[in-house]
Amino acid sequence: MEKRKILVIDDDETITTLLRGVLEWAGYEVRLAGNAAEANRHLWEGVKPDLIILDVMMPFLSGDRVAGIYKSNEATRDIPILYVSGRPEEELKALVESTGASGYLHKPFGTSKVVAAVQALLG
Structure with a gap:
């Protein structure tokens, strides 16, 4: 079975490294x-x-x-697009609605929350 592919777009290398490790451990291919x-x-x-996992605040x-x-x-x-951001949750909810994104994760987030959000979107 082919692995599901996830593209992580974030200017914070710490976050991308964390997400890659967690998601590869969960069985996904990550770029x-x-x-x-x-x-x-x-x-x-x-x-x-x-x-696509996408940071809201990038230069x-x-x-x-x-x-x-x-x-x-x-x-x-x-x-599907899953936002990640430290912005207030009300702002993130509004962004999801206005841009057609599928959801968001509020920073800081735990690894189990990341996997659960991804699994919810990808089935």
Whole structure:
């Protein structure tokens, strides 16, 4: 059986390293991107993830703008997006609703919460 693919987009290397370790341990294939440009290289090289985990607050192009771009593109609009952020939960809920994302994880989060959120979205 082929592993489900997850693309993690976050400019914080500590977070990406943690997410990669947790998600690979849980049986997923994980690719990392430190910004939207790196993420686009993965997407346009034919690597279509089953899920995108996206930091809301990144330099140059914020996560909500990245989500808007992906959700408006036919090739990527059906990929679920899970935001990660330390912003207040009310703001995150509003972003999920306004951008069409599938959910969010509030930083700091525990490893079991990450796996549970991913499993809930990917089945």
